[in-house]
Amino acid sequence: MPASERSGVRLAWTGKERALAPAPGGPPSRVLRAPGGAFFHGDNLRSLEQLAGELEGGVTLAYLDPPFLSGRAYEAIVKDKSVPRSGPLKARPKRFAFDDRWESRAAYLEALGQRLVLISHLLAPHGSVVVHVDTKTSHYVKVLGDEIFGDDAFVSEIVWRYRRWPSKTPNYQRVHDVMLRWRKDPSVPPRFNQAYEPLAASTLATWGTTKQRAVVEKDGRRSRSSRTSEPTKGVPLGDVWDIGVIAPVARERTGYPSQKPEALLERLISTLTDEGDVVLDPYAGSGTTLAVAARLGRRFVGCDQSDVSLETTQARLRALGQDLAPERLRRPAPPAYARSASST
Numbered sequence: 001m002p003a004s005e006r007s008g009v010r011l012a013w014t015g016k017e018r019a020l021a022p023a024p025g026g027p028p029s030r031v032l033r034a035p036g037g038a039f040f041h042g043d044n045l046r047s048l049e050q051l052a053g054e055l056e057g058g059v060t061l062a063y064l065d066p067p068f069l070s071g072r073a074y075e076a077i078v079k080d081k082s083v084p085r086s087g088p089l090k091a092r093p094k095r096f097a098f099d100d101r102w103e104s105r106a107a108y109l110e111a112l113g114q115r116l117v118l119i120s121h122l123l124a125p126h127g128s129v130v131v132h133v134d135t136k137t138s139h140y141v142k143v144l145g146d147e148i149f150g151d152d153a154f155v156s157e158i159v160w161r162y163r164r165w166p167s168k169t170p171n172y173q174r175v176h177d178v179m180l181r182w183r184k185d186p187s188v189p190p191r192f193n194q195a196y197e198p199l200a201a202s203t204l205a206t207w208g209t210t211k212q213r214a215v216v217e218k219d220g221r222r223s224r225s226s227r228t229s230e231p232t233k234g235v236p237l238g239d240v241w242d243i244g245v246i247a248p249v250a251r252e253r254t255g256y257p258s259q260k261p262e263a264l265l266e267r268l269i270s271t272l273t274d275e276g277d278v279v280l281d282p283y284a285g286s287g288t289t290l291a292v293a294a295r296l297g298r299r300f301v302g303c304d305q306s307d308v309s310l311e312t313t314q315a316r317l318r319a320l321g322q323d324l325a326p327e328r329l330r331r332p333a334p335p336a337y338a339r340s341a342s343s344t
């Protein structure tokens with residue numbers, strides 16, 4: 001049964017039919033390749049269509065960090081050694097990076113839906129897709145994703161909690177983003193490497209650093225826990241992640257707007273993929289996903305239409321020994337009559 005029929009609730013909006021039946025067009029994206037992966041420079045709708053030929057069913061993790069419907073255009077801060085990094089942000093040279101202005105929320109959902117449909121064909125049966133959004137769109141994207149992947153394929157809403165410069169507004173300060181995850185095929189065991197987080201201080205005080213074992217009564221009731229001598233790994237990782245935003249002077253900061261911390265991608269990639277798996281990021285930006293995937297021994301594929309994104313990603317990957325170079329056009333095989341003539 002198609003995913004759209006498995007999901008009981010539908011979102012209706014103008015343009016929805018176009019979102020669920022993408023029709024890519026326009027010029028093909030320029031492809032650059034490195035030993036461990038590739039970058040498609042151009043509109044990702046076209047790039048994803050190009051990828052269908054080589055990667056159908058081969059992606060273990062697709063991570064999407066699309067623009068958030070903020071209604072703004074974004075600039076990247078250009079690294080220029082003659083301008084001190086400690087000086088005011090306004091004084092530093094900038095370049096246009098990407099535009100996040102949309103006609104309407106419907107237009108935004110239409111664009112995202114089209115990409116998600118193409119991505120669903122690229123995912124491996126044990127793979128998953130993670131869409132990084134904020135509270136402005138998360139509820140719409142959840143229903144859209146349920147319709148494309150099936151609501152039984154939805155597996156997690158991860159809250160990324162960060163600390164930011166405090167500002168007083170007559171509201172609770174927004175200190176989290178949301179990452180929605182669907183599996184490609186809920187009937188197949190997912191790729192998932194269990195991770196652990198430290199025990200709570202109260203647990204440590206009572207139980208120390210060894211495992212507890214549940215004591216279960218004859219009637220199946222859990223009555224208490226008993227101490228063991230085995231050291232504990234901690235508690236299985238939950239879905240609220242406290243990870244700091246990138247500090248202004250951090251080495252990983254590239255100047256690209258909306259750059260995500262490597263620690264966040266490290267957690268996603270290490271838990272949802274194995275070495276050698278393919279990680280796809282269709283909104284590559286500064287190349288965080290690609291750089292982390294390369295560092296962790298995964299294969300990477302990124303797409304972005306921004307020139308600054310390509311340059312920033314290239315520099316990051318080069319530092320990891322992954323030089324992205326334009327793909328040489330393959331010489332077409334000579335026609336059969338020419339091959340038989342040359343062999344005589």
Ligand SMILES: C[S@@+](CC[C@H](N)C(=O)[O-])C[C@H]1O[C@@H](n2cnc3c(N)ncnc32)[C@H](O)[C@@H]1O
Nearest residue numbers: 043044065098259260283285286288304305306
């Ligand atoms: C929020 S940024 C991604 C930031 C990234 N996660 C990082 O850590 O640097 C979104 C990116 O999506 C790209 N983008 C938006 N629409 C696109 C499209 N239709 N095709 C290709 N890239 C697109 C923008 O150029 C921008 O670089």
